[in-house]
Every structure is written in C-alpha cells, then in structure tokens.
Amino acid sequence: MNHNGNVESYPTWIEVDVSAIENNIKYMLDLTQQPIMLVVKANGYGMGISEVSKLALQGGVTWLGVARYVEARELRLAGITAPILVLGMVTACEVEEAIRDHVSLTLYSREMAEMVSERARQMGAKAAVHLKVDTGLGRLGVFAEDALDLAQYALKLGGIEIEGIYSHLAMAVYGDQPLTHLQIKRFNYALDALAGAGIHPRWVHLANSAAAVHHPDARYNLSRLGSNIFGMLPRVVDPYPPELRRVLTWKARLASCRVLPAGWGIGYGQTYITSSDELIGVIPVGYGDGFRRIPGNEVLIDGQRVPVVGNVCMDQSMLKLPRPYPMGTEVVIIGVQGSQSIFIDDLMKRWNTSEEDIVATLSARVPRVYVRN
Ligand SMILES: Cc1ncc(COP(=O)(O)O)c(C=O)c1O
Incomplete structure (x- = not known):
C-alpha cells in the first residue's frame, strides 16, 4: 500500500526521503566507480519496492536484487525493465515465468541447475544465472572448490547462461574481520578456477553495503547494496561516511x-x-x-x-x-x-534486533509517502 498522497490523509504514515536515497546512490557510485545492484527485497527494505526501484533506476542504479521471484514479478508488472536477480530459491513453476520475464536466477546447486536447465530447454530458451559461492556465510551456494564443477555441469546440461558469479559476506558489518579476507580469498579461488577453464561471467559481485565502503578489494565489478542506500547507517563498528543520509x-x-x-x-x-x-x-x-x-x-x-x-x-x-x-x-x-x-538504530538496541529486521517488518498497511527533505 504505497501512496503519494498528502500526509494529512493518514492516521499513521512513513515518509521516505527520496532526495536522501538519490544522495546515497550518487555517493556510492562516486566512491566505488562501478555499477550498483540495489537490493530491494522485503518491500524495498520497507520503503516500497516499486517506488524505490523506479527512483533508484533514475538515480543511476543498474541492477535490482530481490529474494523471491514474486518480488521480481511485482517489479515487472510495475513496468520496470531493468535487470533483476533473484537472490533466493525459485520453484520449478517459477523458472518458466522468470525466463519469460527476463529475470536472472541464482544457481547454487546441481539440483537447481537440473531444474532450471530442464525448464529452459523445454521452452527453447536460455536462463540467465548468477553462480552462488558459499565462501563462509553458510547459506546458499557451493564451496569455492566446487564452483567450476557446478559451472561446467550447468553449461553441459544446456539452457543456462552463466551471466554472473557472486558470494555474500557474513562479517562485513563487524569491522575488519579475518573471515572477510578469507571470503575474498575463497571467492578469488572460484573466479580463477572458472577463468582457467575459459568461463568469464560478465558480473562478478561480493560487496554488500559495509564491504563496498570498507573493503575495496571485495568490489569486483558490481556492488550489491541495500542498507546504506536506504539510510541504515551506524553499524556495529566502522561508521559510514557522514555524506550518507537517513531515509x-x-x-x-x-x-x-x-x-x-x-x-x-x-x-x-x-x-x-x-x-x-x-x-x-x-x-x-x-x-x-x-x-x-x-x-x-x-x-x-x-x-x-x-x-x-x-x-x-x-x-x-x-x-x-x-x-x-x-x-x-x-x-x-x-x-x-x-x-x-x-532512529532505527535506537530501536535496534531496544528491540534487540537488526535495523534491517525493523524496516523489513514495517507493515504494508502503513502508507509510504515520498518526500524531498
Ligand atoms: C545476498 C545479499 N546481497 C546483498 C544484500 C545487501 O546487504 P546490505 O543491506 O548489507 O547492503 C543482502 C541483504 O541482506 C543479501 O541478502
């Protein structure tokens, strides 16, 4: 439920500062000198998925990242034609629709490769996938040593184009942690293995918000950002630059x-x-x-x-x-x-949770009003 209406109209409402989002995108583009995938899962971090996606694309974002295919569908229905990556699982039923919608999928296992390949070949189409490496988060993905095997398996099955490769950091918001360096090292191992076999995915991405700011060596050629574009700024350590604004x-x-x-x-x-x-x-x-x-x-x-x-x-x-x-x-x-x-970070402490948890669970029934402060 997103409204551009007058704030006088509502008993309660959320104001999303569009100029702050634009400012934060511009800041991160200047800092990283590379394209951004804006992660807009969970209703665009609670800010209104279609509205913030449109604004962000106008503001210079190249890719959108979502957790589920239904979120990608909502963006396509809203008329958004930009590249979209589904970061999570999709079902066999969704693969076909995703291919038709030109939505890229995350390839994280042989089972997934078989499912995607079968559907794509039935359609006589190619599914664009980003291969996911588990470099240490312990979530979706294959170990770095198995990345080449999965890539070759998928290519052999057919109907799959490896458009990207990525991984996700576990400790980037906790300052300069050994695990972050290890994750980068493991990711490089996977990239080298693919390159050695002549596989060069167009999009290579590892950095989230914290890493894009504090770990330039995690940037590769695309930063995958959510929280700092949406103004969730103070982290556990290593504060963000003061140029970034709350939203x-x-x-x-x-x-x-x-x-x-x-x-x-x-x-x-x-x-x-x-x-x-x-x-x-x-x-x-x-x-x-x-x-x-x-x-x-x-x-x-x-x-x-x-x-x-x-x-x-x-x-x-x-x-x-x-x-x-x-x-x-x-x-x-x-x-x-x-x-x-x-601020959200005050509530984070009182509610003993993360800032992302707070914005992701702001109910859709609270109207979002887009303002320029
Ligand atoms: C796979 C993936 N990439 C990127 C992000 C964006 O992270 P952040 O909000 O820290 O920038 C998320 C968010 O949780 C994610 O799950």
Whole structure:
C-alpha cells in the first residue's frame, strides 16, 4: 500500500526521503566507480519496492536484487525493465515465468541447475544465472572448490547462461574481520578456477553495503547494496561516511487524550496501572504496523520523549503524556522532532534486533509517502 498522497490523509504514515536515497546512490557510485545492484527485497527494505526501484533506476542504479521471484514479478508488472536477480530459491513453476520475464536466477546447486536447465530447454530458451559461492556465510551456494564443477555441469546440461558469479559476506558489518579476507580469498579461488577453464561471467559481485565502503578489494565489478542506500547507517563498528543520509521517518497522529483516574489499568494484561490522575494518549500504531510489543518504547510529541505505557496492541499504543494535546497532534515513532530523535538504530538496541529486521517488518498497511527533505 504505497501512496503519494498528502500526509494529512493518514492516521499513521512513513515518509521516505527520496532526495536522501538519490544522495546515497550518487555517493556510492562516486566512491566505488562501478555499477550498483540495489537490493530491494522485503518491500524495498520497507520503503516500497516499486517506488524505490523506479527512483533508484533514475538515480543511476543498474541492477535490482530481490529474494523471491514474486518480488521480481511485482517489479515487472510495475513496468520496470531493468535487470533483476533473484537472490533466493525459485520453484520449478517459477523458472518458466522468470525466463519469460527476463529475470536472472541464482544457481547454487546441481539440483537447481537440473531444474532450471530442464525448464529452459523445454521452452527453447536460455536462463540467465548468477553462480552462488558459499565462501563462509553458510547459506546458499557451493564451496569455492566446487564452483567450476557446478559451472561446467550447468553449461553441459544446456539452457543456462552463466551471466554472473557472486558470494555474500557474513562479517562485513563487524569491522575488519579475518573471515572477510578469507571470503575474498575463497571467492578469488572460484573466479580463477572458472577463468582457467575459459568461463568469464560478465558480473562478478561480493560487496554488500559495509564491504563496498570498507573493503575495496571485495568490489569486483558490481556492488550489491541495500542498507546504506536506504539510510541504515551506524553499524556495529566502522561508521559510514557522514555524506550518507537517513531515509525513513515514521509518524502518527494522536487519536485520543484523556485523564484516567488513579488505579486505572492500561491495555491487554493491564501491565500499567495509573498511580494518580494521569493523561493517557492513544496513537494508531501497533505491532500490526511493525511497532514491537517490547517494554521501554518511547515516541516523540511536541519535541519531547514520552513513554509508551501498557502493552502495545495490534493497531494502537497508549502514551503517558505530560500535558493535554488535541486529537491529530503529530507524533514521531522514528525520526526527529525538535531537538529529540529516535532512529532505527535506537530501536535496534531496544528491540534487540537488526535495523534491517525493523524496516523489513514495517507493515504494508502503513502508507509510504515520498518526500524531498
Ligand atoms: C545476498 C545479499 N546481497 C546483498 C544484500 C545487501 O546487504 P546490505 O543491506 O548489507 O547492503 C543482502 C541483504 O541482506 C543479501 O541478502
């Protein structure tokens, strides 16, 4: 559910700063001097997959990466003709559609090669694949020593064009880790083995956001970026350059503000009981929107931090307010208000998770509004 409408229209909405996305793309293009595959899985990191993909392509991105074929389908239905790579598995039924849609697939096993080859040959077509090497993440892929074998097996089966080769880093966001160097070494081994057999995939990619910034030797000829383009900036170590900008703000409007008497229980489970007359506000934001039912939540109103009291409900949450505010008063869930801020990285700590987890689980029912700040 993505809207370009007026923010006045909604009880709660997410503002996506288009100029920040454009800025971040330009910064990464200048830094890496190579094309970008923007990873837009999970609704474009929660920002709205079709909208941000179109913007990103206009902003200079070359490739789009998605986790599932259904996401690629959505992009094609939105009129996007740019190259798309499915980073995850596809089913036999999806292979045919993917070939028809000119969507590239990840080749990570012999089984996958057989499935893709069979479908492609039935269609009299060639499936474009990127061979996936597991250099240390322990997810999809073959060991570097088996990459040549898989490539040769796939080519022998027929109906497959090896358009790319890639791997994914496990520790790049944790600073300069030995595993990152080992993963690069293993990836180079696979590339050399393929090159020795005369196989030179056009696209060679390893770097994610953190590696593209901090490990130039992981760049090859395409960077596969998500989080830093979408403004998820402070990492565990090695902060990003200050030129990169935050993208997402989440706002809501106060639905109600009432004085509740002493001893009044708040919400399911009655986990908060007023100790005197207290001003209790209600906002139309709940766990059904991606606001987690975890103690200690705060939001911003009138430039102040106020606590969420009681359990977060599916669609609403209650606040303890310092003074009365009219219905419709703007509340910030993620973003800046006056001198106060609550960023995704603050929520990441409070909710004990990753920034990507937070944006990926922002519900589609919250309208996305595209703004230029
Ligand atoms: C295979 C793959 N490549 C690239 C990315 C982008 O990573 P980041 O958001 O750290 O740039 C992801 C995201 O998780 C991924 O799964």
